[in-house]
Amino acid sequence: MSCGVFCRSAHAPDGIRRAPVVAPFEQATEPERTTVITPKLLYDLLVARGADFFAGIPDSLLKDFCAYITDHTPRDRHVIAANEGAAVGLAAGYHIATGRYPVVYLQNSGMGTIVNPLLSLVDEEVYSVPVIFVVGWRGEPGTVDEPQHVKQGKVTLDMLQAMGMKYAVLSDNEDDARTQIDECFTHLRDRSAPYFFVVRRGTFAKYALATPDTAPYELDREEALKIIVSRLDAADIVVSTTGMLSRELFELREALGHGHDRDFLTVGSMGHSSQIALGIALHARTRTIFSLDGDGAALMHLGSLAIIGSMGPTNFKHIVFNNGAHDSVGGQSTVGFHADLCAVAKACRYRHVFSAATRAELEAAIRDLRDCGGPAFLEIRIRKGSRENLERPTSKPVHNKQLLMAALQR
Numbered sequence: 001m002s003c004g005v006f007c008r009s010a011h012a013p014d015g016i017r018r019a020p021v022v023a024p025f026e027q028a029t030e031p032e033r034t035t036v037i038t039p040k041l042l043y044d045l046l047v048a049r050g051a052d053f054f055a056g057i058p059d060s061l062l063k064d065f066c067a068y069i070t071d072h073t074p075r076d077r078h079v080i081a082a083n084e085g086a087a088v089g090l091a092a093g094y095h096i097a098t099g100r101y102p103v104v105y106l107q108n109s110g111m112g113t114i115v116n117p118l119l120s121l122v123d124e125e126v127y128s129v130p131v132i133f134v135v136g137w138r139g140e141p142g143t144v145d146e147p148q149h150v151k152q153g154k155v156t157l158d159m160l161q162a163m164g165m166k167y168a169v170l171s172d173n174e175d176d177a178r179t180q181i182d183e184c185f186t187h188l189r190d191r192s193a194p195y196f197f198v199v200r201r202g203t204f205a206k207y208a209l210a211t212p213d214t215a216p217y218e219l220d221r222e223e224a225l226k227i228i229v230s231r232l233d234a235a236d237i238v239v240s241t242t243g244m245l246s247r248e249l250f251e252l253r254e255a256l257g258h259g260h261d262r263d264f265l266t267v268g269s270m271g272h273s274s275q276i277a278l279g280i281a282l283h284a285r286t287r288t289i290f291s292l293d294g295d296g297a298a299l300m301h302l303g304s305l306a307i308i309g310s311m312g313p314t315n316f317k318h319i320v321f322n323n324g325a326h327d328s329v330g331g332q333s334t335v336g337f338h339a340d341l342c343a344v345a346k347a348c349r350y351r352h353v354f355s356a357a358t359r360a361e362l363e364a365a366i367r368d369l370r371d372c373g374g375p376a377f378l379e380i381r382i383r384k385g386s387r388e389n390l391e392r393p394t395s396k397p398v399h400n401k402q403l404l405m406a407a408l409q410r
Contacts, residue, residue: 035173036203037173037203039064039068041174042065042181045177046103046132049181050100050185051102051132052073052077052100053094053100053101053102053103054069054102055090056104056105056106056134057083057105059136061107061136062105062107062134062136062199062204063332064205065134065204067208067332071209082300083113083271084104084110084111084114085113085114085117087104087106088121088122088131091131092127096129103131103133104132104133106133107138108138108152108198109148111156118163118165118194122193129194130188130191130193131194131195132194133195134196134197135196137153138201140156140201141153141154143201146267147396148267148269156198157198160198166187166195168196170199170203180197184197215323215383218357218359219357220382220385220386221323223359223382224321224362225245225248225249225252228290228292228319228362228366229249229253231367235287236289237287237404239266239274239276239290239291240265242268242294243270243294244386245292247391249265250394260403261404262404264276264277264280264404267393270300271298271304273293274297277318278291278307278308278311278316280408281316284408287408288317288370289313289315289316291319292319292321293320294321294323295322295336296325298341299339305344305350305377309375312375313375314373317375318350318377319369319378319379319380320378320380322341322382323381323385324337325384331384331385337381342377350375350377351374353378354376354379355378366378
């Protein structure tokens with residue numbers, strides 16, 4: 001199951017012939033597996049060999065492993081980072097301070113974010129920092145996945161090879177996984193260089209957080225979204241962030257018979273929806289642009305708020321749904337409830353700033369937000385969680401873009 005730097009069978013590292021990638025927007029399905037490994041096994045094997053610091057961004061394929069880390073790691077040795085690149089920086093700092101081995105976990109969609117610190121910081125030709133990366137392989141060729149993961153899945157192993165990174169596709173067989181871990185630590189000791197474990201869907205046995213965190217807020221995200229959409233005008237444009245929020249917006253438009261030509265559903269590129277909205281707002285001045293953001297996405301690229309404030313678009317309205325969690329990938333905590341996002345927006349020169357935590361407060365705040373000049377900011381504190389029967393959008397991303405472009409020209 002191991003595949004090194006010069007493996008040429010990039011899309012079938014175990015030699016299995018795979019089916020072609022299926023059409024976008026079909027539901028991702030769990031592959032049938034006769035074996036799985038427990039999150040405890042991988043965690044114990046890593047910690048026993050000296051890898052006892054964890055940092056990263058949660059991933060749906062790694063959610064059981066991430067939950068186990070959360071329950072069993074001291075607080076100062078586990079950081080859910082602002083973004084994947086920052087996690088690499090944390091890992092480097094830990095190794096410099098201790099000489100021990102850090103572990104960085106992420107979804108393969110975050111590999112682009114780590115290229116800079118990977119090649120200019122921890123690479124063996126620069127500072128030579130032995131970091132273990134655990135990467136969820138969304139969009140693996142031959143599996144059904146969402147459209148934003150298809151291309152990333154195709155090129156995941158190719159990217160590692162192009163960067164000269166040693167890697168293995170983590171086995172779901174315990175004995176093979178132990179052998180792979182041993183090979184990894186031999187590499188860390190001999191080369192003082194990064195090593196990647198690529199994790200397929202369904203590799204881990206299920207594990208749930210022992211003490212799931214809950215927030216005592218009145219509204220959930222979907223309830224808050226319904227209030228906001230009910231206050232929008234027909235000419236308003238909405239840019240929604242990655243994850244459940246865009247799926248809920250799509251379903252709500254369907255239920256209301258609104259159509260989808262006023263919305264841009266940001267299905268990938270987490271953390272960048274506010275800048276997409278800003279780009280539209282600066283060049284569609286007669287329209288009011290609503291950026292519907294999440295706390296995890298906003299925190300990932302917090303400097304974007306400063307850019308919005310400095311550009312000062314009067315037609316820009318920024319709404320952050322803050323549930324203190326990376327909700328669509330397992331519910332792992334963010335620092336959303338520990339940061340004063342309204343104070344950050346004020347410091348970034350948003351003209352008006354509002355907050356809401358109840359239905360009545362949101363009803364009042366959305367009226368004020370509509371009436372004021374932008375850039376304006378609204379934080380809504382909500383409970384995490386979503387409906388189990390929430391579907392994914394049924395249109396392709398390029399069709400979504402074309403509809404919106406046509407609407408903006410009218």
